Amino acid sequence: MLGLERGTVELVEHRKGWHRLADEERSHLNDALSDSVDEIEHVGSTAIEGLPAKPVLDLLAITDELAPKSECATKLEPEGYELRENDPVPDRLFFARGPAEERTHYLSIAERGSECHREQIAFRDHLRANPDAAAEYARLKRKLAKAHPDDRASYTERKSAFVERILERERER
Numbered sequence: 001m002l003g004l005e006r007g008t009v010e011l012v013e014h015r016k017g018w019h020r021l022a023d024e025e026r027s028h029l030n031d032a033l034s035d036s037v038d039e040i041e042h043v044g045s046t047a048i049e050g051l052p053a054k055p056v057l058d059l060l061a062i063t064d065e066l067a068p069k070s071e072c073a074t075k076l077e078p079e080g081y082e083l084r085e086n087d088p089v090p091d092r093l094f095f096a097r098g099p100a101e102e103r104t105h106y107l108s109i110a111e112r113g114s115e116c117h118r119e120q121i122a123f124r125d126h127l128r129a130n131p132d133a134a135a136e137y138a139r140l141k142r143k144l145a146k147a148h149p150d151d152r153a154s155y156t157e158r159k160s161a162f163v164e165r166i167l168e169r170e171r172e173r
Contacts, residue, residue: 002055003102009145009155011052018046022057025105029061032079036072037061037109043120044106048127051138060120061109069093072109081107092116122170123163137162 001017004010022042029040044058045051072093073083080097087094091114097105110116127134140162148155 002057002104003098004054004056006096006100006103007150007152009149009152010054011141011145012055013052014046014048014050018053018057022047022059025057025059028079029059029107032075033061033072033109036067036075037063038112041121041124043108043124045141047124048134050131051127051134052141056103057105059105059107060117061107062112062117063109064112066091066093066109066111076107081105089116119167123166126166126170133166 001015002021019042026040026042030037033040039062041047041060041062042057043060044056045053046055046057069083069085072095073081076083076095081095082097084094084096089108092108092110095107095109096103097107108116108120110120127137140159144155144158148158
């Protein structure tokens with residue numbers, strides 16, 4: 001049900017079981033990070049009913065103060081999470097779970113109110129509340145996945161204009 005080779009793009013139709021798996025992982029992570037984070041949100045395409053997605057759960061752990069990388073890595077390594085040091089997002093810590101040939105989970109840790117936190121929640125909530133925008137995003141994702149099955153960077157970069165447009169709408173609200 002979950003798993004995708006690092007760097008590749010493969011979309012599957014939305015699966016209701018993703019929400020259950022996210023709840024289970026959230027509970028698991030709450031135990032590991034209980035003194036470090038305040039809440040954990042299910043974000044990304046697997047969190048949006050009806051949207052095709054890469055079969056990798058995206059979770060966002062929110063904290064009032066970001067702990068040092070080494071402290072978070074020490075807590076998450078026994079849970080199968082690997083710190084991704086080369087993450088281009090400046091205000092988060094990013095972890096991947098599963099071997100490179102079959103990533104199953106992504107975990108971002110960000111401070112409450114940070115750009116990472118605000119944008120991930122705003123984008124998810126906008127697509128949940130706007131079926132036309134979600135359908136447009138689904139069409140774009142399918143087109144880009146077909147064009148870039150072995151180039152995740154290009155797939156992601158070519159979605160950015162759509163994502164920015166949605167985030168701009170949310171900023172204006």
